[in-house]
Amino acid sequence: MAKSVFSELIGKSFAKVAKFFYTKINGSKDEPKYLHDQMLDEEYSADMTYESISGNFTRITADVVSFDSPAPIKTRGSISKAAGDIPKLALKFVLNEKQMNTLRILSRDAGRVSELIKKIFSDTESCIYGIKERIEQAHLLGFSGGITLIKDEENVGTGIRINYNIPTSNQFGAVTKWSDPNAKPIDDIKRIKAEAKNAGEYPDNIWMDSFIVDKMLNNAQVKELFAFNLNFVGNNIPMLSEEQLKSVFKTNLKLNLNVVDRTFIHEKDGKRTVSQGWTENMIVFTTGTKVGKLVYSTLAEAEFKQEAVQYAEPNSYILISKSGTTDPVSEKTSGQALAIPVLQNVESLFYLNTEEAVASESTQTEGDANFDYDGAVYTKQSVVDGINAARAVDSSVAAAVITNQDATLAKKIDALSEEGIALFEAELVAV
Numbered sequence: 220m221a222k223s224v225f226s227e228l229i230g231k232s233f234a235k236v237a238k239f240f241y242t243k244i245n246g247s248k249d250e251p252k253y254l255h256d257q258m259l260d261e262e263y264s265a266d267m268t269y270e271s272i273s274g275n276f277t278r279i280t281a282d283v284v285s286f287d288s289p290a291p292i293k294t295r296g297s298i299s300k301a302a303g304d305i306p307k308l309a310l311k312f313v314l315n316e317k318q319m320n321t322l323r324i325l326s327r328d329a330g331r332v333s334e335l336i337k338k339i340f341s342d343t344e345s346c347i348y349g350i351k352e353r354i355e356q357a358h359l360l361g362f363s364g365g366i367t368l369i370k371d372e373e374n375v376g377t378g379i380r381i382n383y384n385i386p387t388s389n390q391f392g393a394v395t396k397w398s399d400p401n402a403k404p405i406d407d408i409k410r411i412k413a414e415a416k417n418a419g420e421y422p423d424n425i426w427m428d429s430f431i432v433d434k435m436l437n438n439a440q441v442k443e444l445f446a447f448n449l450n451f452v453g454n455n456i457p458m459l460s461e462e463q464l465k466s467v468f469k470t471n472l473k474l475n476l477n478v479v480d481r482t483f484i485h486e487k488d489g490k491r492t493v494s495q496g497w498t499e500n501m502i503v504f505t506t507g508t509k510v511g512k513l514v515y516s517t518l519a520e521a522e523f524k525q526e527a528v529q530y531a532e533p534n535s536y537i538l539i540s541k542s543g544t545t546d547p548v549s550e551k552t553s554g555q556a557l558a559i560p561v562l563q564n565v566e567s568l569f570y571l572n573t574e575e576a577v578a579s580e581s582t583q584t585e586g587d588a589n590f591d592y593d594g595a596v597y598t599k600q601s602v603v604d605g606i607n608a609a610r611a612v613d614s615s616v617a618a619a620v621i622t623n624q625d626a627t628l629a630k631k632i633d634a635l636s637e638e639g640i641a642l643f644e645a646e647l648v649a650v
Contacts, residue, residue, distance in 0.1 A: 233531045255358040259513040267516040310349045312342035314550040346554025358560035364498030383562045387637035392575030413615040422504035428497035429480040504569040511563040578632035583625035597647045605646035609639035
């Protein structure tokens, strides 16, 4: 490792340029607005773990898993337990010999200094951007799905999967899948709000991605509610706009609608891929918009800085470094951070899977004494008993009686929370 051949120029401008890029990335109207900056408060951890920080984080567990491991909200199982260490995020960019030679020639022209500075420091912006993108995706997936996966640079090919252990009493399915034209999304949302109220919580924000929004914009129940607000009479209600949908949520449901529409670009072995930033089919209800902490710590290199390396710290947790090599001649820019998004007070978060309606999918024979559920056949009486047992935690679901049609019972089952489903299934008697 050697000093950069542009060390004098870097020494004059590095710190200022790094802060400029950070401000640009987080404040420019042309750049992404990072939700983790808005939804998480920064908190420092001296021992580089997220177990010792303040707040209600007692539900959190972490697993060391393969990058390809799926992580939906209800995934269980692990490979090995992690101790709660904050993962290291890192990336680097290298200018090769040809590029360095071009820059050296450029540096001899006094009239092109600004162009030279732009080229030398362009990788600084990329490092800051890359770390912020990685944190943003980890936050959005964790927030929307209850589980997130964070790459750990110390473990090649593996990552840290953080399971926030969202209470099963706060996880719900739809009575009818929202992809079904007969779905009643407004009823589902009102049901979740009622369950939250029973738990002493009063959500005022609802979060979903653009795919779910598209389903709602043309949904009959949503359009009818909007038309009712306008005293519209007639059947040909046009498709709503996103702003009109937000007004429906605000006026009729007392909820601020937040639409998340983010994708992320990854590069491995020179190949770029794109992934989503939101857990498929999930809606989240929150009280307010602050949901946790961005826990960070001090990097080892920040404590043991190398003489030949030049450093800049654009914010409280990102460290950018620049150095060179002589064989071959190159310039390396690295970005590092010890940071992890952590959900706090998860008992106040409520989840709705808009495409989870297991009971309604089963083929029923009305009038008999049996009920098909999740691929098996049970006595109808045990299904009734199970629904009523589940009402101990899901009181908004109406009581079941043996004279209910199978279709009615199916809707009651699909309205239960995950905790309610566990109570329901405990009562089932197979035929």
